[in-house]
Amino acid sequence: MQVFSVGQVVRYLKDVLEYDAILADLWIGGEVSNFSRARSGHCYFVVKDAVSQINCVLFRGPGGYDRDLGNGQAVLVHGKVSVYETRGELQMVVDVVQPEGVGALALEFERLKTKLEAEGLFELGRKRRLPLFPQRIGVVTSPTGAVWHDIQQVITRRYPLVELVLAPTAVQGEQAAPGVEDALRRLNLRDDIDLIIVARGGGSLEDLWAFNEERVARAIFASRIPVISGVGHETDTTIADWVADRRGPTPSVAAEIAVPDRQELRSHVLLDQRRLKGALADTMGRARTSLDSLRMRLGALAPPIDRERQRVDDQTRLLTLHLQRLLDARRNAIALRVSQLDAFNPQHTLARGYALVQRGDTGTVVTRPDQAAPGAALMITVADGAFPALSGPPIAGGAPVPPQQNAEPPRPAAPKAPRKRKEPPQEQMQLL
Amino acid sequence: MPRKPASPPAELPFEEAYSRLELAVQRLESGGLSLDEALSLYQEGMQLAGLCTHLLDNAELRVTQLSAFPDGDAAV
Numbered sequence: 001m002q003v004f005s006v007g008q009v010v011r012y013l014k015d016v017l018e019y020d021a022i023l024a025d026l027w028i029g030g031e032v033s034n035f036s037r038a039r040s041g042h043c044y045f046v047v048k049d050a051v052s053q054i055n056c057v058l059f060r061g062p063g064g065y066d067r068d069l070g071n072g073q074a075v076l077v078h079g080k081v082s083v084y085e086t087r088g089e090l091q092m093v094v095d096v097v098q099p100e101g102v103g104a105l106a107l108e109f110e111r112l113k114t115k116l117e118a119e120g121l122f123e124l125g126r127k128r129r130l131p132l133f134p135q136r137i138g139v140v141t142s143p144t145g146a147v148w149h150d151i152q153q154v155i156t157r158r159y160p161l162v163e164l165v166l167a168p169t170a171v172q173g174e175q176a177a178p179g180v181e182d183a184l185r186r187l188n189l190r191d192d193i194d195l196i197i198v199a200r201g202g203g204s205l206e207d208l209w210a211f212n213e214e215r216v217a218r219a220i221f222a223s224r225i226p227v228i229s230g231v232g233h234e235t236d237t238t239i240a241d242w243v244a245d246r247r248g249p250t251p252s253v254a255a256e257i258a259v260p261d262r263q264e265l266r267s268h269v270l271l272d273q274r275r276l277k278g279a280l281a282d283t284m285g286r287a288r289t290s291l292d293s294l295r296m297r298l299g300a301l302a303p304p305i306d307r308e309r310q311r312v313d314d315q316t317r318l319l320t321l322h323l324q325r326l327l328d329a330r331r332n333a334i335a336l337r338v339s340q341l342d343a344f345n346p347q348h349t350l351a352r353g354y355a356l357v358q359r360g361d362t363g364t365v366v367t368r369p370d371q372a373a374p375g376a377a378l379m380i381t382v383a384d385g386a387f388p389a390l391s392g393p394p395i396a397g398g399a400p401v402p403p404q405q406n407a408e409p410p411r412p413a414a415p416k417a418p419r420k421r422k423e424p425p426q427e428q429m430q431l432l
Numbered sequence: 433m434p435r436k437p438a439s440p441p442a443e444l445p446f447e448e449a450y451s452r453l454e455l456a457v458q459r460l461e462s463g464g465l466s467l468d469e470a471l472s473l474y475q476e477g478m479q480l481a482g483l484c485t486h487l488l489d490n491a492e493l494r495v496t497q498l499s500a501f502p503d504g505d506a507a508v
Contacts, residue, residue: 133447143497152495160493161446168500186498262488265450269484272457276477279460283470286463 006088014083023081028054028092029100032073043069047077047092054081058094065097074100105205109212113239116214121221127245128226130258134194136163137258138187138225140180141199141251143168151199151255159259165193171200176210181219188224196225197258198240199251202233211238220244230254347383356381360388444480446487453480 004012017023030047037043041060046053056077058066069075078096083089116122137155141147143166155164167187169179180198187193198220200211210216211231220227220243229244230251241247248254342348346356357366360377372378372391380389444452456477460470 133445133450135445135447143500152493156493159491161487161491163494163496166495166497168497183498262491266485266488269450269453269481269488272453273478273481275457276460276474276481279457279463280470280474283460283463283465283467287467 007085010083010085010088014085017082018080025078025080027076027078029074029076030054032069032075033071035069035071037066041066045069045071047075054092055084055089056092056094058097061095065094068099069097076100105209109205109239112212112214112217113242116217116239116243121217122242130226130228130246131194132260134162134259136165136192136194138165138167138183138190138193138196139199140167140169140183140187140196142171145171145201147171147199147201147251150252151197154252154255155259158256158261161262162259165190170210172203172207172210177213177216180210180216184219184223184227188222193225195258196223196227197230197251197254198227198244199230199254200232201251202236208232208236208238211240213239216240217243228254228257350381350383353383357389444483446484449480449483449487453477453484456480 028047030049030053033046033048033053035043035045043058043060043066045056045058047056048054056079058069058077060066076098077092077094078098079092079094081090081092084091120126139148139151141151148166152164155162165187167183169183170176171180184196184198187196198211200208208231211229217239220229220240226245227243228246228248229238229241230248230253231238231240232250234249237247246254246257248257350356357372358364358379358381359366359371360379363379364371366372366378374391374393376391378389378391380387456473459465460473460477465473
């Protein structure tokens, strides 16, 4: 037979419990009682139900689970069940405490969401368009804390042209829901607010609970001024977010949504200036082109003076040319006639050795011998002069003999001399 | 046709200055204006652009605070 010490048995129990898979990591649900907090900060309590109870210890730690812990609370505790050796007592070392009430809140959230959705508070069509360039923005949030500071920072960076009007309120606890409701009311009473931001930082479902309250939802819905909600973290969605005209996943994003970015606006203004310059240049270019085109058309329509002047010059020149030709032709004709006439010039005949005999008294040209009766005074003209002569005594035999052996052959071109004007025109033709 | 006043008032809310600038650009780009009108519009546009830039560069955030709830109604 083996006899064990108390310590050994208690130690043995502890080992057995600690090696059990279930007992090493489990959740227990029950009610808190006998709660006490030691000076060290560790919490000692009992979790019980109708049948039994277990001692618990929650060591002081970063989780903050001891904060709201108190008697009568329905809780879920997580940890491991073991034996507190010194006292030989069953004990649970708790690392997470979750109020049983979380479940109730979640149910309430679903209930309210369904109800308000049915009433149309979430209706997309009812959501108002946000003003592009708000002048005054109302902010519903706590005056202390990071959120108000962050919102101011974002707005200062993006668009400091606005004025921010803070309507301060508690954002958690019992005062939060009525506070938010009142802030919305007061902002809506003013006539100079363009936009409202409702904001609150991250937290648990209880922390954010005010923004799931019916009165807050209805206050946002009733707001004449558009509302942007920025509550909690990206993953938190409250009923306020559903009702608001726009939702930002965080308060800072809500502030970004509220205003334009002045960097972008600056770029746009620069672009506008460039467009103005371009459009003006185009307009002037078009005007110039139009003017040139008109000038050309005008030029094409009116007979240009210069061209006419030139035409006059041309015509004058042509005229002169014609006249010149005419004159030349006439001159030639005259010259021709002159030369033709010249052909009749007795001087030529005389040059060939013929003599012109004229009666000395009358000057009549002697063509017949009877005109030169013996003793008649005659004038004889030869090539180089004239001299008087007396017709000599008649020649024996009677008929005068023309001195043929001395005659030169008449020039082919010249007519027989001396002939009077009655020369047949045919001979003249030959000349030509 | 009487010449329209080319210069906008010295102080305009940003939104108004900006939208008038946009309008000037669109009208000038759409064409069909006389040279006179175009120049006038150009001047107005550039002045508005200058005003917009001035407002954007020199603005300082103004912040006011209503009194806290539940003291409420006194501070509307």
